[in-house]
Amino acid sequence: MFSSWLPGLNRGLATPTGRIALLVGRSPSRSLQLSSRRSVPELSSFVARTNTCGELRSSHLGQEVTLCGWIQYRRQNIFLVLRDFQGLVQVLIPQDESAASVKKILCDAPMESVVQVSGTVVSRPPGQENPKMPTGDIEIKVKTAELLNPCKKLPFEIKDFMKKTEALRLQYRYLDLRSFQMQYNLRLRSQMVMKMREYLCNLHGFVDVETPTLFKRTPGGAKEFVIPSREPGKFYSLPQSPQQFKQLLMVGGLDRYFQVARCYRDEGSRPDRQPEFTQIDIEMSFVDQTGIRSLIEGLLQYSWPSDKGPVGVPFPSMTFAEALASYGTDKPDTRFGMKIVDISDVFRNTEVGFLQDALSKPQGTVKAIRIPEGAKYLKRKDIESIRKFAADHFDQEVLPVFLKANWNWNSPVAKLVMEEQGLGLIRRMENQEEDVVLLTAGEHKRACSLLGKLRLECADLLEARGVLLRDPALFSFLWVVDFPLFLPKEENPGELESAHHPFTAPHPSDIHLLHTEPEKVRSQHYDLVLNGSEVGGGSIRIHDAQLQRYILETLLKEDVKLLSHLLQALDYGAPPHGGIALGLDRLICLVTGAPSIRDVIAFPKSFRGQDLMSDAPDFIPPEDLKPYHIQVSWPTDAETEKNSLNPPHHPES
Numbered sequence: 001m002f003s004s005w006l007p008g009l010n011r012g013l014a015t016p017t018g019r020i021a022l023l024v025g026r027s028p029s030r031s032l033q034l035s036s037r038r039s040v041p042e043l044s045s046f047v048a049r050t051n052t053c054g055e056l057r058s059s060h061l062g063q064e065v066t067l068c069g070w071i072q073y074r075r076q077n078i079f080l081v082l083r084d085f086q087g088l089v090q091v092l093i094p095q096d097e098s099a100a101s102v103k104k105i106l107c108d109a110p111m112e113s114v115v116q117v118s119g120t121v122v123s124r125p126p127g128q129e130n131p132k133m134p135t136g137d138i139e140i141k142v143k144t145a146e147l148l149n150p151c152k153k154l155p156f157e158i159k160d161f162m163k164k165t166e167a168l169r170l171q172y173r174y175l176d177l178r179s180f181q182m183q184y185n186l187r188l189r190s191q192m193v194m195k196m197r198e199y200l201c202n203l204h205g206f207v208d209v210e211t212p213t214l215f216k217r218t219p220g221g222a223k224e225f226v227i228p229s230r231e232p233g234k235f236y237s238l239p240q241s242p243q244q245f246k247q248l249l250m251v252g253g254l255d256r257y258f259q260v261a262r263c264y265r266d267e268g269s270r271p272d273r274q275p276e277f278t279q280i281d282i283e284m285s286f287v288d289q290t291g292i293r294s295l296i297e298g299l300l301q302y303s304w305p306s307d308k309g310p311v312g313v314p315f316p317s318m319t320f321a322e323a324l325a326s327y328g329t330d331k332p333d334t335r336f337g338m339k340i341v342d343i344s345d346v347f348r349n350t351e352v353g354f355l356q357d358a359l360s361k362p363q364g365t366v367k368a369i370r371i372p373e374g375a376k377y378l379k380r381k382d383i384e385s386i387r388k389f390a391a392d393h394f395d396q397e398v399l400p401v402f403l404k405a406n407w408n409w410n411s412p413v414a415k416l417v418m419e420e421q422g423l424g425l426i427r428r429m430e431n432q433e434e435d436v437v438l439l440t441a442g443e444h445k446r447a448c449s450l451l452g453k454l455r456l457e458c459a460d461l462l463e464a465r466g467v468l469l470r471d472p473a474l475f476s477f478l479w480v481v482d483f484p485l486f487l488p489k490e491e492n493p494g495e496l497e498s499a500h501h502p503f504t505a506p507h508p509s510d511i512h513l514l515h516t517e518p519e520k521v522r523s524q525h526y527d528l529v530l531n532g533s534e535v536g537g538g539s540i541r542i543h544d545a546q547l548q549r550y551i552l553e554t555l556l557k558e559d560v561k562l563l564s565h566l567l568q569a570l571d572y573g574a575p576p577h578g579g580i581a582l583g584l585d586r587l588i589c590l591v592t593g594a595p596s597i598r599d600v601i602a603f604p605k606s607f608r609g610q611d612l613m614s615d616a617p618d619f620i621p622p623e624d625l626k627p628y629h630i631q632v633s634w635p636t637d638a639e640t641e642k643n644s645l646n647p648p649h650h651p652e653s
């Protein structure tokens with residue numbers, strides 16, 4: 001039977017990055033080894049059992065034990081496999097007449113019923129050991145058994161859980177949590193957070209402070225959830241992060257703050273976001289960027305699970321401008337190459353129309369990425385869909401150029417490029433015979449963003465065809481620094497918005513530009529990127545009230561009344577300070593190799609922001625809304641239909 005259960009488990013764990021196969025045949029908590037030494041926790045204190053199912057080994061032979069667990073499997077009314085959080089153990093169902101009542105309990109109980117058994121740990125008969133099972137050398141000879149609670153017919157089998165739709169898993173989340181995968185993810189999360197607390201509080205004197213979740217509206221940034229109050233027309237807002245509170249704690253002299261903080265953003269459905277999520281939120285006084293970066297590198301090194309390999313520090317860093325130019329994004333996946341190359345100079349005298357056009361414009365560039373062995377792995381339909389994507393989403397042309405002229409038979413333009421600029425192109429792109437170059441032309445940012453997307457798209461395509469580009473065992477951390485302080489507003493490019501948040505300090509060397517060319521000012525904002533995902537971000541803050549007011553009022557045109565408490569506080573001897581927040585869900589998702597952040601959260605919301613188990617959000621009867629002076633204005637059928645056809649658009653931040 002284990003041969004059928006374990007490969008199933010293995011499959012479930014074989015995430016796209018295939019990283020946690022180590023769980024196979026091991027119990028989840030025992031396989032979590034964190035970097036520093038710790039004493040082994042006592043797992044059976046205070047409870048009815050003497051041992052956990054998964055901990056029993058030959059060293060326990062002869063011991064009388066009491067176990068509590070769920071019935072995972074039963075074979076021929078002779079064997080039963082009992083499971084708890086620690087693992088599986090085989091139980092021998094007694095066959096003799098005198099134990100008929102015990103046999104009846106164990107044979108009648110439906111699968112996933114919870115039972116308590118007492119008996120002796122014995123060796124399995126020679127030849128019947130199961131090397132795939134950590135407890136495979138022993139079994140339990142049962143003397144007494146008690147059915148603690150029977151289980152109704154399940155909506156699915158626990159071991160097949162990963163095969164079920166996610167909606168079903170979320171609806172029966174309490175059953176999903178019984179799976180090895182979820183147990184592993186949540187236990188790893190808990191252990192990493194514990195190590196983080198230890199590092200921050202015990203080793204570096206941070207103070208864990210809880211901040212309110214009922215707060216008020218903050219200007220700019222993400223959309224907030226609102227909570228009605230009993231005062232007519234007045235609402236609380238759920239904080240997007242404890243940003244203001246942690247700065248105020250610095251004014252209050254707390255000096256080093258940290259919190260495992262719940263944050264709320266009403267940003268609608270995005271695959272890697274949750275409306276409520278958790279940050280490791282940090283703030284320090286008298287610190288600069290280097291200090292924060294070293295703190296975080298030490299924190300991750302300390303809390304990193306040892307079976308995931310060591311974390312090399314310091315992490316490399318890259319400016320925002322470099323990230324955009326080479327990777328087309330502010331969160332580059334640096335596990336592989338295929339960088340963007342500016343080849344405008346190679347095409348100065350080109351005859352190719354769309355390249356000529358682009359280069360004749362003041363901001364015009366020609367850029368390319370090289371797809372290694374693309375000629376071998378990319379199909380014609382891939383190239384067509386790449387070109388369509390570029391046209392649909394970026395209004396850009398992409399030209400695939402194959403090194404061998406005869407492979408360009410269907411593209412006279414590519415042929416022309418090879419004839420005219422072939423040599424220059426090969427030299428600049430360091431092409432090998434089977435590579436493909438994807439060429440585009442246009443304004444720098446636009447061309448880079450497009451090629452950045454295509455770089456990832458092509459990496460997915462190559463990997464789907466068996467090429468290993470991104471080592472699943474590799475964790476590639478990167479600091480991205482020197483962001484612009486402001487960006488043009490998406491909906492109104494004539495106005496500015498903060499690239500991070502309005503409390504971020506300008507780069508000291510650019511302060512003089514604040515009054516003249518604010519769009520050119522760089523900031524003291526830093527992001528932490530892991531394997532192409534942003535896992536943290538922070539900044540050195542403005543601690544000068546006058547500068548903060550100028551930025552809010554004059555440059556960002558925000559209503560400063562909403563922030564008068566903060567501006568006032570800065571005037572009362574606020575220390576220089578800075579901080580950062582790590583996105584815990586995303587970080588754990590990457591560490592575990594889980595397919596989605598929902599797999600590292602015990603009770604996540606669905607893609608559409610719903611709790612499928614309890615069916616939240618839910619209606620509230622009108623009379624219960626009265627104390628809040630609120631009435632629902634129900635949408636018409638036509639409006640409802642329109643909204644479901646056009647869900648709100650969420651541009652990537």
Ligand code: ASP
Binds near residue numbers: 240242538
């Ligand atoms: N509060 C910021 C955020 O949530 C992080 C920081 O600046 O510390 O992104």
